[in-house]
Amino acid sequence: MSVFDARVRDGLARTGMLRVGDEEIKTPAAVDILRLFPSLLDRPFTNLPLSAPKSDADKYYVAGKDPVSFHPLADCPAESGDVVMVPGWRSVLGDARRYAEYLSPLFAGTPPDVARYAPACALPSNAAMLIATGFDLFDYTAVDLASVQKKFCMTEGEFDASYMDKGVCGCEGCRTGNLALHNRLALDREIAVVKTWIESGQIRDLIEQRCRLHAEQVGLLRHLDRSPVTSAALPAVRSSRFMANSAESMTRPEIAFFEDRVVNRFVPSRNDVCVLLPCAARKPYSLSKTHQKFQRVIEGRAHEVIVTSPLGVVPRELELLYPAGHYDVPVTGYWDREESAILVEYVAAYLAKHRYERVICHLEGGAKAVATAAAEKAGVVLEHTCNDDRPSSPDSLRALNNALHDCRKRRSDSIRGTLAWQFGELVDTKGWITKGRYPEQKIFDKKQQIFSIDSSTGLLRPTMEGWQFISGYRVTISDGFVPQGDILAPGIFDCDPNIREGDEVYVTGSGYLATGKAAMSADEMLRSSRGVAVRVRKTKKM
Numbered sequence: 109m110s111v112f113d114a115r116v117r118d119g120l121a122r123t124g125m126l127r128v129g130d131e132e133i134k135t136p137a138a139v140d141i142l143r144l145f146p147s148l149l150d151r152p153f154t155n156l157p158l159s160a161p162k163s164d165a166d167k168y169y170v171a172g173k174d175p176v177s178f179h180p181l182a183d184c185p186a187e188s189g190d191v192v193m194v195p196g197w198r199s200v201l202g203d204a205r206r207y208a209e210y211l212s213p214l215f216a217g218t219p220p221d222v223a224r225y226a227p228a229c230a231l232p233s234n235a236a237m238l239i240a241t242g243f244d245l246f247d248y249t250a251v252d253l254a255s256v257q258k259k260f261c262m263t264e265g266e267f268d269a270s271y272m273d274k275g276v277c278g279c280e281g282c283r284t285g286n287l288a289l290h291n292r293l294a295l296d297r298e299i300a301v302v303k304t305w306i307e308s309g310q311i312r313d314l315i316e317q318r319c320r321l322h323a324e325q326v327g328l329l330r331h332l333d334r335s336p337v338t339s340a341a342l343p344a345v346r347s348s349r350f351m352a353n354s355a356e357s358m359t360r361p362e363i364a365f366f367e368d369r370v371v372n373r374f375v376p377s378r379n380d381v382c383v384l385l386p387c388a389a390r391k392p393y394s395l396s397k398t399h400q401k402f403q404r405v406i407e408g409r410a411h412e413v414i415v416t417s418p419l420g421v422v423p424r425e426l427e428l429l430y431p432a433g434h435y436d437v438p439v440t441g442y443w444d445r446e447e448s449a450i451l452v453e454y455v456a457a458y459l460a461k462h463r464y465e466r467v468i469c470h471l472e473g474g475a476k477a478v479a480t481a482a483a484e485k486a487g488v489v490l491e492h493t494c495n496d497d498r499p500s501s502p503d504s505l506r507a508l509n510n511a512l513h514d515c516r517k518r519r520s521d522s523i524r525g526t527l528a529w530q531f532g533e534l535v536d537t538k539g540w541i542t543k544g545r546y547p548e549q550k551i552f553d554k555k556q557q558i559f560s561i562d563s564s565t566g567l568l569r570p571t572m573e574g575w576q577f578i579s580g581y582r583v584t585i586s587d588g589f590v591p592q593g594d595i596l597a598p599g600i601f602d603c604d605p606n607i608r609e610g611d612e613v614y615v616t617g618s619g620y621l622a623t624g625k626a627a628m629s630a631d632e633m634l635r636s637s638r639g640v641a642v643r644v645r646k647t648k649k650m
């Protein structure tokens with residue numbers, strides 16, 4: 109009998125704990141699978157190829173138990189906590205399109221809280237990608253096969269056994285001339301590395317690096333960036349860095365997710381005049397020297413909007429939010445054509461949705477070219493105030509000041525802007541007071557604290573009183589269920605379908621209220637029978 113619990117999530121990847129009898133295995137992990145599940149020996153000739161048609165699936169699919177077999181065209185009886193084996197996954201390792209396609213039925217056809225086992229697949233060169241695409245459990249078959257074939261396995265690939273004498277590895281296997289031991293240890297080591305990147309919320313940064321020497325993995329990454337399976341698993345925000353160092357960084361679903369809310373949820377503080385500004389290496393931008401110069405000139409006389417790669421558009425109100433406050437990008441002074449084409453779409457969508465009376469372009473170089481093309485696309489006329497390609501030069505700042513001479517001063521309302529982005533609701537913030545040193549701030553309505561800023565993610569944390577201003581992001585617990593500490597998935601009766609991991613949520617039940625942070629998505633909360641769903645910050649029993 110085996111039971112699996114997912115712990116830390118990072119997109120589709122997660123760490124977890126698998127219990128089989130008395131044994132506890134921290135996942136992801138490679139295991140001696142026949143020792144763990146000896147019943148596999150009694151199931152010969154039951155594996156259907158993934159590509160088998162429905163008529164074959166109907167006839168030959170055998171689900172089995174511990175682990176339960178999966179086939180894309182058969183009804184899988186797996187329940188929460190089971191181990192689900194995907195026979196034949198090895199056949200899609202070299203076929204990025206089918207790999208990405210088969211993930212949809214796998215996630216839709218099994219509960220989210222099963223451990224996914226990919227037999228005979230894992231090598232040090234593909235383990236990171238397998239884990240990043242939701243697999244938790246592996247065996248040593250592929251590395252043992254490589255050993256028989258006299259291949260030396262590294263994260264970079266499989267090489268001739270003579271590599272062992274080149275001094276590239278100092279493991280016990282290499283020290284004793286034991287190729288099979290080296291290959292197994294290399295797999296264990298890579299899985300341990302991946303685990304640490306999941307725990308820091310940066311598996312994507314690792315994947316963009318690991319895929320580079322394998323065309324099929326780069327192809328898979330590109331397919332996954334267009335897949336609803338990937339975007340469905342995104343957290344609302346993260347607190348980790350965002351290293352935008354490769355071409356694939358531009359197509360991270362996090363960016364499209366952020367910009368979609370900037371266009372469709374966010375509403376600017378004003379619509380008379382907007383200034384497009386360049387980004388700054390320092391985050392949040394407003395703590396940088398150049399942005400302090402801009403803000404001293406603008407003096408609240410225009411809505412400030414930053415044009416940046418790889419995000420596109422960051423309204424000043426949202427500069428703390430992930431990934432706006434978290435990305436690092438190599439600065440070369442030019443934006444390449446593909447990058448610019450993506451950014452034009454984001455800026456044009458913003459300008460088309462949020463109509464201003466005037467748009468001032470205080471940009472140079474690639475950002476100016478992007479804004480110009482985007483404005484044309486959106487049918488907006490730009491006024492240019494940076495004519496010497498140096499936005500913070502005295503001439504440029506003077507031109508910006510002159511362009512704003514008859515504009516009204518108005519406070520930028522980052523609380524209203526962030527609430528709109530975070531909850532999709534426009535809240536009247538009149539009379540609210542912000543206290544504390546930016547960005548560690550608390551928000552009060554008269555003397556009552558209603559929100560605080562989580563400066564690590566940029567989200568607003570509502571207090572019990574703060575939730576009275578928000579109507580969504582509710583989690584309802586089942587009648588008669590009185591939580592002790594965190595809220596577990598089986599106790600949840602219903603929840604707002606918009607909830608993602610990392611979101612602030614309000615828990616309600618009979619005689620019970622709590623504020624907290626979602627530890628899983630709405631879909632997982634409703635389909636899981638195990639695990640922490642909400643990490644509770646404060647409770648109120650009535």
Ligand SMILES: [Zn+2]
Binds near residue numbers: 278283
């Ligand atoms: Zn070694």
